[in-house]
Amino acid sequence: MVNGVLFTGGWAKTGLYYEVVEGIFKKILKKNDAGDHFPLYAICLGFELLTMIISKDQNILESFNATNQASTLQFMENTQIEGTVFQRFAPDLLKKLSTDCLVMQNHHYGISPERFEDNQNLTSFFKILTTSADEDNKVYISTVHAHSYPMTAFQWHPEKNAFEWGLSMILQSEDAVQVTRHVANHFVSEARKSLNRPPAQRVLDNLIYNYSPTYCGKAGKGYDEVYIFT
Template identity: 65%
Template sequence: MGTFPVRLLACSKQKPTVQMASPHLLPFLPLLLLLAPSSAATGVIQLPSARACAAPPDPAVYDRPVIGIVSHPGDGASGKISNGTATSYIAASYVKFIESAGARVIPLIYNEPEERLLEKLSLVNGVLFTGGSQKSGIYFETIKKVFQYVVDKNDAGVILPLFAQCLGFELISMIVSKDNNILESFSASNQASTLQFPNYSSLEGSVFERFHPDLIKKLSTSCLVMQNHKYGISPKRLRENGALSSFFRILTTSPDENGEVYVSTVQAQKYPITCTQWHPEKAIFEWGKPMIPHSEDAVQVTQNFANYFVSQARKSPNRPPADKVLDNLIYNYSPTFSGKTSKSFDEVYIFS
């Protein structure tokens, strides 16, 4: 193998001598020559010295966050995959949504014993409530318990963020208002929509604070988000309910197919809790419904939401034992392709 010169040793009356170096440096020679001091002044081309990382990681930021996702009753495909009555599922798109921002997932299976649920909750740095349809029974009771766990942790000064989507937002509205009839009917099934921002000053400290202004504008003028729900809550009803209005601030609203306006994004006033009536995970990871936006702008919206939620989870002081995390990760289960039997999800994790 050949070599090439990188170091010239100049002498006053002698020809410069050449010190040869390994050929693997060849691609970097132009850069090295640029960075080196003038050989006329020193007689030597100096290689830059190796430097360590500028600063150690911030110990207050946890770069191995784990998110707990509560499973939903059923199999995600109208009983066509599994008919077990105790079956529950998590759409793989929610898992990928979390993983895309650098976190891992532990499934919180809604009908497992309470002590097992609490054991898993002790391992997570954040919680996600998915979409779905179930608003009663054991599932609703489990959502209430997990929600109260999140609130209690934050009240105790332990950061534990929660992100609730669609059904998750509806259930939290019922829990906070203590009114199981608080929801209203809307026509927003399989619909792409805009997000309207009633008060731009309220975006400070919210997920939208990290959005580029151009993307905020596009959200208000282009149908970049996926709606798929029959219920919700109007801005008027939320504001008139003392419990809800003191708990949440409205970030966005959206119109349904009939022009009726509902609340589409909220942020808790004093907790790291964000709720959307829409589905940010679908733009990147679901393909079964034709109205799901898949544009680059829609993908950026999804990524911004995932990054924001996981960035909150990184602030959690919880440092769960690595072996227990590994024992409970969703990687211990295999996803099932459901795209041929379900228009809602391409893949699901089924628990029975």
């Protein structure tokens, strides 16, 4: 029924949620190994879970002070962006990512470049695209891209700029919204390469439009609309 997977942010690093994410990840690897281009995006908690799964180390994550923080992305030296999520970005916007706080961070855990490089499972699977610094100026990896799979993991929130309006540290400038749009468009373009073609009626039956969102913007928490499934 799907042409790609998104692992979202959240809090559950253990238990059933971890097991389900690990199972889905293995299926994504299998589909790509079989020749079906099947993309994966992993954001925040998704980044953390992938790091734990791929490294085969439940304790690899480190503590960082990056809660509700507007931040920059610092590109690694000689980073090749062709074929990555950043290939759609205009040169001036790429530069602004490094100089202006266009992205929002909201996490307590991450992984430093040093610890990443010490784990062969991680270095053989991912290449580092960007790093960021937390409130204490500790550097952590903020974007990685798989060497051999259409997978990108973000330890920042590309989705928030265009959709969450209640928090001051989430920028809604034209440049910030462009970041959200480019990241989303890249994922859609990758999903279009998938060979999966589900029946049209099944797609219609499962579209989000079958459900009605609830407006909760007055609460001032950042979420203007939510879907409540019971």
